[in-house]
Amino acid sequence: MKFKHISVLFGESIDALNIKPNGIYADGTLGGGGHSHGILSTNDSCRLIGIDQDKEAIAAAKERLKEFDGRVTFVNRNFSEIKDILSELDIDEIDGAVLDLGVSSYQLDNAERGFSYMHDAALDMRMNTSSPKSAYDVVNSYSCEELMRIFYDYGEEKWSKRIAEFICEKRKTKPVETTFELVEIIKAAIPKKARMEGGHPAKRVFQAIRIEVNNELGILENAIKDFVSSIKSGGRLAIITFHSLEDRIVKKTFQDLARGCTCPKEFPVCVCGKKPEIKIISRKPILPSEEELEYNSRSKSAKLRIAEKL
Known part of the structure; x- marks a missing residue:
């Protein structure tokens, strides 16, 4: 079965990253390589680290991104391991990252994977x-x-x-x-x-x-924090969620990282010393356009949140 997946909020998430020449970016949920293709097409000098725990997704993305040979590093791991991945690649910081937390169309439509209630499978x-x-x-x-x-x-x-x-x-x-x-x-x-x-x-x-x-929710909060700590000042993290549970975690984690000080309100001065790590770019989540909803019904519940590293 061909690996097919329509990237949700594609233009919005690519624009959100403010991609720079010679920048290094991570796609933590590579899938079929849609968002990665958009990142690499922005200029001819940026590099990409494509991460996915699904071996079939890696294989499909390698085929789709073969025109960018030499500018892509494929990693068959979970995005929650971003710090170890960057350490092993001898990369100190990246310029931005995107996470699309949805299940791909391929995984849903491939009966053998057993994700869908519409297909009979193990x-x-x-x-x-x-x-x-x-x-x-x-x-x-x-x-x-x-x-x-x-x-x-x-x-x-x-x-x-x-x-x-x-x-x-x-x-x-x-x-x-x-x-x-x-x-x-x-x-x-x-x-x-x-x-x-x-x-x-x-x-x-x-x-x-x-x-x-x-363990999708169990890894999310720490993974967001690890991505933020791995991004250079001025770099951005764009996260697409598909249900309220994920979105709640992303929203709260962004708020915590943007707040900094965790001292009780009654304290006259800050004693914790924590500083804000990010600026929230999208106070309200970005939603799919009417046009996208028409051609991709699976985008209906998608929300995009963006944060910039301070």
Whole structure:
């Protein structure tokens, strides 16, 4: 299957980086190489570090970016390892970075990856196919309480308790092995009237399981801080999110880094000594244009936030 992915908020994120000649930039979520292609096309002297934990994404990006041979370094790692990656490449600081936190169209549409509730496949959902934990492990080995927690916390699913109970009851006889088996359990657990509201009934549970399998939220805050500390003064970090949980973390982390002092308000003077590390460029998130929403429905929930290193 061809690796296909339409980069969301493409022009807005490329413009946000203020790309300089001879600058070094990182695309922490390389995917099919869309944002990377935009960065490298801006001038003929900037360099790019393309990072992705998905080997198939790396292979696809290498093909797409072959015209920029010599200016790209491909790294098959998780973006949360940015400090180690730069250290191993003997790079002290970069001039900017972009993170697109969405699942690629390829991953969703490739039934074998088990991300989608629209295709029948083995329960997988691993962005890094070498990772030991898959969706099968979460669904079949987590306790009812753990399942309920991740469905509620990561999927904001109001039927979390009932869905978890139905899963635990079903797996007593045999493991839940496929995406469609899981979909049917979810449908059975949600009352018919509720199933008619708010899109596909399995959407929130599948999101929650994917987040748990890939520890997407657990790594995000520290990763943002590590990217900021790795960027030169005046350089920018652009982050695209696709659901409220991610956006909340990005917004709060940016606010914390922009505030500096963490002393209680009643203190007459600062004793912590912390200084602001960034300036927030986008006080409100940048949203897709009407034109983008028309040709790429998956951009509907996307939000772009931008920060500049002080």
